[in-house]
Amino acid sequence: MKNIWTIFRKEIKSYFASPIAYLLMAVFALIFGYFFYVAVAIFVSRSFESQMMGRGFPMDVNEWVIRPLLMNVSVIGLFLVPMITMRLFAEEKRSGTIELLMTSPVRDLEIILGKWLAAMALYSCILVTSAVNMALLFAYGKPDWRPILIGYLGLLLQGGCLLAIGTFISTLTRNQIIAAGATFAACLLLWILDWVSAYETAAWAKVIAYMSVVTHFEPFSKGVLDTKHLVFYVSAIFLGLFLTARSMESLRWRA
């Protein structure tokens, strides 16, 4: 436990000692701000229209602003994850510091958990920048906060499973660019897998769509907490970390 904390602190420090953490936070805040503006603008014009047509005015902010926003965030996440995880192991392998970690009285799993948790922490920091915009919604409207919390929980879970996969991919190479590229490809694939359900309804298509991380995020964005999706994400996280552990073990045999 103490060792996980040691590794975690070191990783967080090196994220924030380089521009990468600030860069990712800034880029996310910018893109989120843009989506936020668009979503609110559409919401305002729609509600204006519906008032003119004499339909009930109070449209649902959760339904019309927050839900599409969260869906967008889940896609932005796919682009952020490779940049967060690429250096985790690839850099240690390139600079040789992996030798220090692996010859210290620390278990492989402690190293992996420390690194993954640090990646999670950075990802959470990035998500937190969107709180400013959310606060604006609370200042000028009355959105329900529970679906928002569940939406963010979904974002964290989806991020966690992609970060675990990215961590795994980072152990496979000593080149950060390759790690980032491969992780991005994996994230993209896990996103577009659900597109198959648009034109095919056979069982195999359902299986493929089921593996997409976005399929499982949708209920979260609606504010629905469904155990089956929770289980999907948690088991995907376990799978990613398990693969990382195996890969680290094989590092010793191959190195």
Next chain:
Amino acid sequence: MIRVQGLTKRYARTVAVDDISFEVEKGRIVGFLGPNGAGKTTTMRVLTCFLPPTSGTAQVAGYDVMKQPLEVKRRIGYLPESPPLYPEMEVIEYLHFVANLKGVPKSERQQRVDQSIERCAIGDVRTKLISSLSRGYRQRVGLAQALLHNPDVLVLDEPTAGLDPKQIIETRELIKRLAGEHTIILSTHILPEVEQTCEQVIIISKGKLVATDSVQNLTSRLRGSEAVAVEVEAREVQFDAAQVRQRLEQVAGVSRVVEKDRKNNRCSYEVESLQGRSIRADLARAVVESGWNLTELRPVAFSLEEIFLQLTASEKEDATGGKK
């Protein structure tokens, strides 16, 4: 303190370490001598639990590297060939991180870090970023890292590689001071380094153990015979290299004469002596008395390759009971 038996490490295509066995007593400084690619680093990586052996066993302080790696790692300080440093950290920050990683208790941490800094003389760079340090300081920070948890065994992979002569001397002095408290294994491909710092030598070549001996025995074995570079100049233009060579070979105690170079009326040779014979005076006299000029006469240091040849050759002779 260290016991290695039948250690073999095989990679996909090559055998890096082939059936090596040796023992190291507590408090000794042991030099691991061998040319590049001999298997020094691989052996060290097995000892530090970075790599598992293909077969054979290695024990450190009574713990097996395969069965109780955590116990072994607690008792080993390791400086790999390139110091494992994080460039974005400050020196002091890095040392605290490693102290945490090595499980130094919180109450002792500050004191251990300070002691390491003092021992490795890196006090003046303690708040500098590692990325801004020179090669010599990086090496010393790497060494400080290995000392932090006061390990029983220190494994240093080429600790003086890439340092300038002054730094090399300082590092050697430091290593000597550390002995006694710690058992030290250091690898090098420089022979004088072993002579100056180590008490015991383990020589490996192409993954095989060539010799393990005390430094005194090894050097006396090597010093027994000497190699001399001789350059001879003829006064007349007519110069018979074969004749000079013949004359040199006749000098008592000479075992071998090799012609190295020939220019006009000059010719240089390398002359090797038999065990325990000093031939320089006789060589000089022979050349001068034959009416030639002696333009150069100097002892040649054995290169590592030659030492290997000599050691492997002499061992074969010992086995067959033959003479040189």
